[in-house]
Amino acid sequence: MAFKQRVFSGVQPTGNLHLGNYLGAVVKFVALQDLYDCIYCVVDMHAITVWQDPTELPRATREVTAAFLACGIDPKKHIVFNQSQVTGHAELAWVFNCVARLGWLNRMTQFKEKAGKDRENASVGLYAYPSLMAADILLYRATHVPVGEDQKQHLELTRDVAQKFNNDYAASITGHGFGEAFFPLPEPLIQGPATRVMSLRDGTKKMSKSDASDYSRINLTDDADTIAQKIRKAKTDPHPLPADEKELAARPEADNLVGIYAALAGRTRADVLGEFGGAQFSAFKAALVDLSVAKLGPIGAEMKKLVQDPAYIDSVLADGAERARVIADETMNAVKDIVGFIRH
Structure with missing residues (x-):
């Protein structure tokens, strides 16, 4: 079936956004507005896969939103919201936890890097992060995702999850009138001359907000x-x-x-x-x-x-969440029918 062309991407609210975030992600988000319907999300649920100060997280969420707006993302023409306001992300992530295979998650290099040597002490959320990322994208049946090189592996897993769901529930998908496939296999969008911006102190290391300097x-x-x-x-x-x-x-x-x-x-x-x-x-x-x-x-x-007007930022997020929820609810109702959940 032909899917509506739609872009989804998210940014974690985990501290200062820097030039690497801007050139590697946000500047591309702005350009894509002219080509696609876009959904841009502040992924606060991803942020808590490692502990976040609950008094700091709202400020960081508003700062990322302010960056989106200051860089030129139009929240009226497109959707800007924070992930936790739309429950479909968590609901679909659970379904995908039951579709994704342990072997797939075991191959994820980002978990190995973030968990370090003490993997037994890492959160289950950090391990299952790719299932939630797949849910973020596929909840809106997005066809394109702007990604940096370090996220390509997660997008490949999203495609694997979509394909396996389509295969596992093929008869139910067809029976409910959704054609041969319910989820698209989203394509990566990697553009521009500086998808990886390196540290100003060491050209061999990626620019990072966690660098001490x-x-x-x-x-x-x-x-x-x-x-x-x-x-x-x-x-x-x-x-x-x-x-x-x-x-x-x-x-x-x-x-x-x-x-x-x-x-x-x-x-x-x-x-x-x-x-x-x-x-x-x-x-x-x-x-x-x-x-x-x-x-x-x-x-x-x-x-x-913008950050001095938190009420305005919160209104942008609330409006975006309301519009995102319309699309998400439609997807989740269909997924529940396909999987065999009773709903009223």
């Missing part, structure tokens, strides 16, 4: 002076910028800064090197400061304004 990242809430200072202090090597993109492979810090410039400017790395190849880092960093402040400064200022 605040100089390793540019936070979306940083003001112009802070952005400029962090870029000027960013680690480089002693050589001028190369003219050939292939030479960046052995120079991670140069590759990272060129990639950031390219992504912020909407250009290719080759194009950036065509302009700055042979230049010293001091000249390139000055240009990167100007570009970063021009692009990110207004976002930070708008975020600060």
